[in-house]
């Protein structure tokens with residue numbers, strides 16, 4: 289298969305981890321006789337520094353015409369602590385999601401036997417936990433109209449959802465549930481928000497088309513608690529943009545490190561693959577960032593093009609590396625390997 | 639001291655737990671020679687059933703002229719699963735918070751030595767955790783304009799904040815930090831939301847008046863993760879309405895049961911005290927609900943009127959009950975006591 293892959297390393301640890309996935313993907317191309325073409329482009333703070341634009345035209349063009357985007361991370365503290373900054377790295381990511389129409393962000397969460405004791409949660413609570421979060425990614429309060437009053441003394445953000453936006457991701461989530469344990473949990477705040485009531489109503493209607501999937505509902509506050517009390521209860525979680533952002537970061541504690549969590553963002557035409565961790569600026573350049581989240585995102589990329597054997601080879605490599613403790617310091621305190629060494633090891637296993 | 643206390647038992651387990659706190663407060667009045675006058679009123683689903691209004695005029699009037707409100711819980715599944723319901727129990731609670739001007743919801747989170755092993759989190763992560771969450775309670779997306787389109791195909795909720803709304807709760811939170819470990823963490827999503835940037839800017843300005851308090855910032859997704867990874871890092875958390883709702887339910891896992899978490903909601907004139915758990919409909923009438931969250935809310939009521947010795951007596955009683963395992967089944971699996979028995983025991987200790 290021939291694939292054009294746009295590589296957007298971005299900020300902080302983005303470049304160093306993305307480099308490892310590119311290595312792994314190249315090894316996959318070699319072994320399975322594919323032709324993967326990689327093209328780098330600027331995004332985020334890196335792009336602002338050079339071009340004053342977190343998503344330069346050239347980057348967007350490249351992404352639009354590529355088969356897939358491999359994304360690193362975005363964000364820089366110099367913007368976070370400046371509420372007056374007019375241009376921010378995150379705008380690059382948000383605009384990219386919007387322009388590529390990536391409405392569904394898919395975030396699998398699982399445990400590894402070897403890492404069960406790394407989690408802050410007790411082993412018996414998490415052993416066997418295996419869920420996937422379907423987070424709506426191009427709507428809600430992230431993209432609604434936002435403004436600050438002239439006098440700077442008030443501000444607002446609008447959370448808007450249409451039936452259509454809910455529909456398309458809900459179908460994906462129900463279908464995923466059918467391939468898994470046939471359970472879907474909608475997380476919302478329907479006792480307070482009008483948009484949540486629209487979600488509940490729309491998803492209930494769609495559920496009739498999937499009679500083999502059991503549907504239940506949780507308020508987001510309760511879900512944030514249940515995620516820790518009993519993560520094994522979840523199979524597929526479906527939720528809106530902001531709640532999905534919060535819950536998936538929270539869920540990262542189950543696996544033992546946020547450095548393990550991959551994601552795929554899909555639309556009707558394009559697809560992007562990115563670790564759920566951020567740019568982790570404090571770690572930049574130190575060789576301590578865990579490349580696994582990015583490498584597993586690359587595996588999701590392979591899945592996306594139905595290269596299942598290839599994706600499984602990548603996942604197997606990751607599993608072995610964890611089993612053998614060839615891991616970065618987030619999950620291997622005593623005798624850790626560098627970002628690059630872990631990447632080399634994974635590459636070697638393909 | 640003479641206090642008029644409005645008692646709003648509400649829905650689900652609300653009545654059974656509130657009854658225990660009233661018993662305890664009566665014992666306090668007896669022992670410390672105070673005059674507490676209790677007046678019951680309807681709220682929530684209970685009020686809708688009788689008067690088609692989740693917050694009847696008479697209830698609001700009573701609350702307005704009382705010194706304090708003791709609140710049970712609100713919510714009923716028959717409304718949760720009906721997105722078309724025009725009147726909902728929660729409106730009663732939200733309206734009450736608004737009408738009484740209860741802008742700051744204060745939620746302390748701590749651990750009990752005896753319960754450390756009850757938590758899904760490992761002992762070493764939580765032992766000694768002790769934080770208080772200041773949640774803004776009368777603004778944000780809870781109270782912004784909300785609507786559904788005529789055709790029912792889209793909906794929206796507005797998140798609005800003014801500097802003034804942020805100011806008043808921020809001062810309370812900084813003052814609380816000064817009485818504690820001098821650390822305040824603002825939780826927001828300033829990399830995406832305009833309102834969050836207003837929070838960050840306003841709180842930074844106010845921080846200058848409290849040079850002895852160390853201020854830091856966390857994005858809400860990261861905060862949801864940090865809450866589990868390392869809860870001991872937190873002293874005072876300050877955040878907006880929705881984020882506070884999510885984070886405080888999540889934080890309940892630290893103590894081992896949401897049935898232990900109390901809250902005070904304060905404004906300039908009025909104050910209300912309620913457990914953070916909800917109406918827990920499945921448990922209603924079974925005598926299994928934990929009254930401690932409500933009893934500790936009553937202790938916060940006593941604190942509020944500077945009855946510190948009295949409040950400490952209540953907290954001591956709770957601590958002893960936990961030490962002796964006189965607890966409901968959420969924290970005592972083998973040999974549990976009923977809601978009423980726990981209430982009797984606490985009453986007896988005053």
Ligand SMILES: CC(C)[C@H](C(=O)O)[C@@H](O)C(=O)O
Nearest residue numbers: 362363378381533829830859
């Ligand atoms: C960087 C930020 C805008 C982003 C988000 O909130 O979506 C990140 O937290 C994520 O989850 O991908």
Ligand SMILES: CC(C)[C@H](C(=O)O)[C@@H](O)C(=O)O
Nearest residue numbers: 479480509712713728731883
């Ligand atoms: C019942 C509901 C409206 C309420 C809220 O979300 O504020 C509850 O969850 C709480 O935290 O007090």
